[in-house]
Amino acid sequence: MLGGAPPNIHHVGDVPSTMEAAREMLAAAKGAPFAVLAESQSKGRGTGGRVWTSPKGNLYFTLCIPEASVRPEITPVLPLVTGLVCREAIKSIVKGADVHVKWPNDIIYDSKKLGGSIVEAEGNYLLIGIGMNVELAPPVTDSGRDTTTVNDIAAAVGQPKVTPVQLAEAVWKQYFEVLSDTTLSRKVIVMNFEAAMDKSLILHRRTPTGRDPEPLRAVRLNEWGHLTVLKSDGTEETLLTEYLF
Numbered sequence: 001m002l003g004g005a006p007p008n009i010h011h012v013g014d015v016p017s018t019m020e021a022a023r024e025m026l027a028a029a030k031g032a033p034f035a036v037l038a039e040s041q042s043k044g045r046g047t048g049g050r051v052w053t054s055p056k057g058n059l060y061f062t063l064c065i066p067e068a069s070v071r072p073e074i075t076p077v078l079p080l081v082t083g084l085v086c087r088e089a090i091k092s093i094v095k096g097a098d099v100h101v102k103w104p105n106d107i108i109y110d111s112k113k114l115g116g117s118i119v120e121a122e123g124n125y126l127l128i129g130i131g132m133n134v135e136l137a138p139p140v141t142d143s144g145r146d147t148t149t150v151n152d153i154a155a156a157v158g159q160p161k162v163t164p165v166q167l168a169e170a171v172w173k174q175y176f177e178v179l180s181d182t183t184l185s186r187k188v189i190v191m192n193f194e195a196a197m198d199k200s201l202i203l204h205r206r207t208p209t210g211r212d213p214e215p216l217r218a219v220r221l222n223e224w225g226h227l228t229v230l231k232s233d234g235t236e237e238t239l240l241t242e243y244l245f
């Protein structure tokens, strides 16, 4: 039923974070899906309290989905769904875009970070926060990897520039298509994510002060979407909650 819903996107200017802007709109939405798209954020955030640098020109989007529209089987892998949806949204606009994902929540192009997502729950809603660099690639201020933009991809494949509004509408469309597809099992989502991962990336565990020097490589995902990595001593380890640069 949600599959064909036209995008209900509230456009706002500068906000601290679209996550909080969306929270303030939940009561008025009365259980219907909606989204917030901001021009810029003064306190954009990533996971674990990290900063999401949010100048004007990029996409800052929070999609608010009634919890009841997400099959319980899918809920544990929503970060993976979100990465796949963002990848498809970019590919639907920039034909031939060679975009990849990095476990659990990053969008990658040319080994650089293009975007990321966070999933939060509030009342009867799931809040899917998505940041994608469209025009500007902000320098990272911590140990994160280099950054890139959707319009770097467009330039590389000789296609017109993309706007945050175009991308937001494509994310909306793809997200509800995925949620309405009742044949899409958790296993298939995990397989699709694994197939879209850039396994050539050198990964590092995040530590409270930076990043662990040991280089890791993604090997495979299990049915819950947990990543097994290859360590420098040749042994493997399955990560449950660690986040990686």
Ligand code: BT5
Binding pocket: 016, 017, 018, 019, 041, 043, 044, 045, 046, 047, 048, 050, 051, 052, 053, 054, 059, 060, 061, 062, 105, 106, 113, 114, 115, 116, 117, 118, 129, 130, 131, 132, 133, 138, 140, 141, 142, 143, 144, 145, 147, 148
């Ligand atoms: C993420 O966190 O990648 C999730 C980012 C979610 C941002 C969206 S914007 C709309 C909504 N409203 C919000 O306030 N947030 C969401 P994480 O995996 O923890 O990555 C954070 C790390 O990415 C930082 O520590 C930096 O290294 C790097 N980073 C920060 N800003 C970046 C940017 N604009 N582009 C690429 N990398 C960035």
